[in-house]
Every structure is written in C-alpha cells, then in structure tokens.
Amino acid sequence: MKTAKNKTAAKKQITEQDGEKLKELLVDGLKDIYWAEKNLAKALVKMSKNATSEELKSAFDLHKTQTDEHAVTLEKVFEIVGEKAQAKKCAAMEGLIxxxxxxxxxxDKGTMVRDCGLIMAAQKVEHYEMASYGTLRNIARTLGYEDAAGLLQQTLDQEGETDHLLTDLAESYVNEEASVE
Structure with a gap:
C-alpha cells in the first residue's frame, strides 16, 4: 500500500520525467473525445427534433449548445498541452449515437416511450463522457497540466449536471407517462 509520501514522490518523479507515453495517451484521449463532441452535437439536433416533450427538447437544445462549447474548450486543452486540435474517430460514441x-x-413518434428511450440513450452518452473527462483530467494533473485539468473538470461538472437533468425529467413524469401508453 502506497503512503501519501510515496504517492507524492511518485508524482514528482513522473513530472520530472518526460512522460511521453502518458502524454501520448492523454492526446489520444483528447482526440477521441473531440470527435465524440463534434458528432454528438449533430446527434443532439436529431434527438431534439424527435423528442415528444418540450422539456426534453429544451434539454437536448441546451446540451447541444454546451457540446459546441465543450469542443471549443477541448481546443484550449490541446493548446495547453502543446498539440494541434485534431479528432480521431470514437468508436464508443459512434455506437452510442x-x-x-x-x-x-x-x-412511435409523439410518445413518451420514445422520450424514455431518448433519455436512456442520452444518459449512456453522458456517462461515457463523464468517464472520459474524469480520466483525462486525472492524466492531465499527473503530467502537471493543471490549467488543462481545470478545464476538463469544468466540462465534467457540466456533463454531470446534464445527467441529473435527464434523471429529473425521467423521474418527474416521462417514465410514468410512458408506462401508461
């Protein structure tokens, strides 16, 4: 079991070393989530158009705006770590979309069953994004990119808020209305 002192020593050692392999992993992860955000923005437009309830449409529209902002934030993170913003196809997001x-x-169009399904799909996306941003934040911290880690944390927080909003919609009326259709 590592003690706090050993963890600090290990962190200093990684920071002092080049950390090339870990940085490569970070950059690869950034490329992956950058592609994911760009393609999710397109999917959210379709999800909004196909949602039944106005509240869910609004939630998707809000998240589309946030997703566009997340892509811009990732461009800043790329800059902080000294890399060009570049997307790499994200098989996980492709599958979720x-x-x-x-x-x-x-x-069926115009049903709460569809809204329930769209919430389920959207929450899977949110959980994937939260896992990605949390891991990338941790790697950025390990490599000493505190500004990048802060930006990744802000996005992670926003993804969590979206997940909670979707849960609230499902629990407040969507699931119940879907059950009686």
Whole structure:
C-alpha cells in the first residue's frame, strides 16, 4: 500500500520525467473525445427534433449548445498541452449515437416511450463522457497540466449536471407517462 509520501514522490518523479507515453495517451484521449463532441452535437439536433416533450427538447437544445462549447474548450486543452486540435474517430460514441438512432426508428413518434428511450440513450452518452473527462483530467494533473485539468473538470461538472437533468425529467413524469401508453 502506497503512503501519501510515496504517492507524492511518485508524482514528482513522473513530472520530472518526460512522460511521453502518458502524454501520448492523454492526446489520444483528447482526440477521441473531440470527435465524440463534434458528432454528438449533430446527434443532439436529431434527438431534439424527435423528442415528444418540450422539456426534453429544451434539454437536448441546451446540451447541444454546451457540446459546441465543450469542443471549443477541448481546443484550449490541446493548446495547453502543446498539440494541434485534431479528432480521431470514437468508436464508443459512434455506437452510442447509433443506439439513439435505433431508438428513434423503433419507437412511435409523439410518445413518451420514445422520450424514455431518448433519455436512456442520452444518459449512456453522458456517462461515457463523464468517464472520459474524469480520466483525462486525472492524466492531465499527473503530467502537471493543471490549467488543462481545470478545464476538463469544468466540462465534467457540466456533463454531470446534464445527467441529473435527464434523471429529473425521467423521474418527474416521462417514465410514468410512458408506462401508461
């Protein structure tokens, strides 16, 4: 078991070393989530158009605006770590977006069942994003990129707020109304 003193020593050692492999992992993760945010923005427009309730449409519209901001924030993070902002196809987000499209195709328009499915799909996306941003924040901290870590934390917090909003919509009326359709 590492003591706090040993953890501090290990952190100093990593910071003093080049940390090339860990930085490569960080940059690869940034490219991945950058692609994810760019493609999610497009998917959120479709999800909003296909939502039944005005509250869910508004939630998707708000998150689309935030997602656009997240891409800009990631460009700042790339700059902080000395890399060019570049996207790399994110297979996980591609699959999550496809799952949302399947829900739209397999549910009836204008139903709360569709909204329930869209909330489910959107929360899967949020959880993927939260896992990604949390991990990237931790790697950035380990490498001494505190400004980048702070920006990643801000985005992580916003993703968590969106997840809570979706839960509130589901619990306040969407799930119940879906159950009686």
């Amino acid at each position: 496809e799952e949302a499209n399947e829900i739209i195709e397999s549910t």
